[in-house]
Amino acid sequence: MKAACWMGKKHMEVQRVPDPRILNPRDCIVRVTATAICGSDLHLYDGYIPTMEKGDILGHEFMGEVVEVGSEVKKRKVGDRVVVPFTISCGSCWHCARQQWSCCDNTNPNAGLLEALNGYSGAALYGYSHLYGGYAGGQAQYVRVPFADIGPIKIESDLPDEKVLFLSDIFPTGYMAAENCDIEPGRSVVAVWGCGPVGQFAIRSALLLGASKVIAIDNVPERLRMAEAGGAVTINHDEVDDVLERLKALTGGRGPDAAIDAVGMEAHGSAYDQVKQTLRLENDRPYALRQAMRAVRKGGVLSVPGVYSGFIDKVPFGAVFGKGVTIKQGQTHMHRYLRPLLELVEDGKIDPSFVITHRVPLSHAPQAYAMFAEKRDGCIKVVLDPSV
């Protein structure tokens, strides 16, 4: 089969590799019909996530048709059309039992590595470094899916792939980020840093949850336009002197009730962090996070769907302490959201395909990564067609 392989920093290659096979009795094999490049794939592409190996198959946003099931698979059948959540969860452990799916105890074969770094390991992820399990990803024609009865959600309706594909990550991730904001319908104001795909879904989810106003902050014109189309008031941080003052002006001086950092570890705006990250003195560039910490109102919520991998510095922890801010974050507890968000799509409350700007063959994945990373040609979201 064809697969998009990571070959080093800013170096992707589509290679012919062996087809995946069932390795454990609860696995299934999915023939991929649509897959996408995630903003978090760019952290791998840019070389900021450790424990990548040349030849690793990327991709954690994918869907397709079940073509083979393991001996212990009970629910999923050959022929089922499924969307696969990006976190691999067992459904049996203490955390899965509490709906903390991304904290699953039992799916990361390299849990010892992550445990050494973080104290404990969470769920494995598809195509997201060996620290997170080293599972081959779905930017390929076929993919092995462990715990076939637990993760994949069957699509019974005839909705096209493009409307359901993003249940695999960015829609639930944006939705959980908004849910974490404890929105009071008709009252809450939510500010969203970063208008990439997760930010776009966070904006629309916050409005679906009843936010009275959503303020989106970015400097890429087409992303700000998409945010406006989704109902947000926008701030181009290149065009205002002081983002905090602008936010205060838009919130009657109180500040936003909740702040969402949908940027993560590669924020732009701070030469200090750029230099430190390049020299590997700091894993992440937390510029957006720092601003969000200072901007959120007293007693408010800071919600972080943006990915951070390690150590950050010059964090104004005094600001979040001094204001009694609640911080909520983490990888998305995907399995919680699949069913309710599929219903929102089926009911026509949201059409997630709004975010797609580019559709390209899988064989053009290397060029698509470069275009997305450099935000060329108005690129916001790339969907790859594995059949070509």
Next chain:
Amino acid sequence: MPTTPASRRSSRRPSPEVEDAPTKVSARKHVSPSRIVVKGDRGVKITRAVTIRRPAEALYAFWRDLPNLAQIVKHPVEITRVSELASHWAVSAPGDRRVEWDAVVINDEPGRLLAWRSREDAEVPNAGTVRFSAAPGDEGTEVVVTLEYNPPAGKLGAWFAKLSGEEPGQQVGDALRRFKALMETGEIPTTEGQPAGAKRKST
């Protein structure tokens, strides 16, 4: 005699596995188990714990059949049952070497505790205990494993250190994680045998 708190405690109150053990070892009262197997101050003692959402009886049953441990230990190990209490262990070493020893169960409290130790002529003297107790809130079973071994000197010692990983507890921690996954989900997570691209740039 070292005066660590642990050894003082076990000197005053011999642990049950010594008291209840078969006659071969039970005579050594007032000596901690680590003193029996691992002489001097060179012994390595590793304790690791995990909570598993299964009843203690099911978990104990897996350990009581010691050859089962080969499923959860990452390094290839052959464990053969010799009798109700005895087993034979063999691990491969570099240069076609094998390290083998006989182990004997020295304490067995069904559903609660199992303890074993190598026989006295073992090249790498070692001993182990696994204890099972109810986790708070009816949430399964806490499993605590303690392993002790006396790493040999020389090349074999270096190999044994390598086998144990850079951090000595890693092997035991990995084995317990795999045990938990097997008991909770029926399988051990793996990616061995999955596809990957060639590491060299293709033409």
